[in-house]
Amino acid sequence: MGVKALGMVSGGLDSTLATKILLDLGLEVEGIYFSTGFCVTEHTRNFKADDKPIRPNEALRLGADLGISVHIVDVSKDYLPVVTNPKYGYGANLNPCIDCRIFMFKRMKGLMDRFGAQFMYTGEVLGQRPMSQHREAMKTIERDSGLGGLVLRPLSAQVLDPTIPEVKGWVDRSKLLDIVGRSRKTQTRLAGEWKIENTPQPAGGCCYLTDPQYAARLRDIFDHKGKENLNQEDTLLLKAGRHFRVANHIKVIVGRNEKENNFLKYYEKGRHVFLIPDFPSAHVLAEIEGEAHGEELGLLASIAARYSDAPKGAPVGVHYRYGGEERVIEALPVEENRLERWRI
Numbered sequence: 001m002g003v004k005a006l007g008m009v010s011g012g013l014d015s016t017l018a019t020k021i022l023l024d025l026g027l028e029v030e031g032i033y034f035s036t037g038f039c040v041t042e043h044t045r046n047f048k049a050d051d052k053p054i055r056p057n058e059a060l061r062l063g064a065d066l067g068i069s070v071h072i073v074d075v076s077k078d079y080l081p082v083v084t085n086p087k088y089g090y091g092a093n094l095n096p097c098i099d100c101r102i103f104m105f106k107r108m109k110g111l112m113d114r115f116g117a118q119f120m121y122t123g124e125v126l127g128q129r130p131m132s133q134h135r136e137a138m139k140t141i142e143r144d145s146g147l148g149g150l151v152l153r154p155l156s157a158q159v160l161d162p163t164i165p166e167v168k169g170w171v172d173r174s175k176l177l178d179i180v181g182r183s184r185k186t187q188t189r190l191a192g193e194w195k196i197e198n199t200p201q202p203a204g205g206c207c208y209l210t211d212p213q214y215a216a217r218l219r220d221i222f223d224h225k226g227k228e229n230l231n232q233e234d235t236l237l238l239k240a241g242r243h244f245r246v247a248n249h250i251k252v253i254v255g256r257n258e259k260e261n262n263f264l265k266y267y268e269k270g271r272h273v274f275l276i277p278d279f280p281s282a283h284v285l286a287e288i289e290g291e292a293h294g295e296e297l298g299l300l301a302s303i304a305a306r307y308s309d310a311p312k313g314a315p316v317g318v319h320y321r322y323g324g325e326e327r328v329i330e331a332l333p334v335e336e337n338r339l340e341r342w343r344i
């Protein structure tokens with residue numbers, strides 16, 4: 001039986017090249033794509049404009065292009081504590097890259113047994129990303145995941161310590177690469193030579209946790225709801241709509257288009273809903289901690305009025321519902337300067 005490698009693949013250019021190198025060396029290869037719930041392309045695929053083509057999951061596309069099986073593993077629930085309490089802290093935003101890699105490598109360890117793989121590989125490049133791809137971080141990640149020596153990084157292997165697959169001769173080290181740094185020149189040249197097409201943006205642009213606006217919204221939840229109370233629904237809702245923190249105990253989400261309005265409809269349960277059925281308008285949800293007072297509901301209705309096509313200058317009937325209660329609140333659109341103060 002031949003040697004089998006299990007790849008942690010995103011479907012970006014680097015993991016595509018790493019996979020191609022191992023296939024060309026005659027190894028049996030399968031891929032794993034971890035779905036953390038924070039992938040930008042997964043979300044934007046669902047919210048794409050109707051006239052734009054649907055992009056496939058990039059890791060599946062890699063599998064189809066290179067002729068290997070790729071398995072999608074949903075880790076979104078177990079991943080939340082990595083985001084809320086990372087041992088090694090955050091990068092520039094709320095990206096816990098070192099803990100994220102440790103979490104995924106540990107999962108890979110279990111999957112290697114299941115898939116009968118002797119080692120794992122990634123498309124990582126030494127020095128490409130500031131938090132998790134420098135030498136010390138790579139060593140920490142390997143040590144904490146219990147995978148010392150069993151992680152091959154074909155794109156940078158020649159500038160890293162030899163791994164078990166190289167020492168044992170399962171992989172010819174001389175055929176691996178020595179790429180270092182953020183430049184993508186070598187990868188782009190190889191993609192051309194090897195006729196690799198359709199790869200998306202480099203990894204990293206694909207993670208909401210590196211996005212400053214998403215991070216601000218997530219931080220707002222940490223501050224007002226508490227890290228320990230973060231749930232998957234919160235992380236999903238942070239990706240859609242305009243968000244406003246109007247008071248310590250009140251947050252508002254306003255749909256920006258029909259797709260987001262429809263999306264927000266699925267999350268009405270437990271939230272206060274404001275709609276203007278007589279005019280094109282946004283779907284507005286409010287999360288209120290504790291009891292909602294009349295004045296607060298009036299303010300929220302005025303936000304709904306602002307995001308509607310109802311004639312300005314006269315009160316508009318905003319339909320409000322929460323639990324079993326339903327009524328109409330007359331409201332004028334809220335002033336822009338107040339909205340901007342609340343925007344997250």
Ligand code: SF4
Nearest residue numbers: 095096097100204207
């Ligand atoms: S950018 Fe996101 S997915 Fe990538 S290592 Fe960092 S936290 Fe993990």
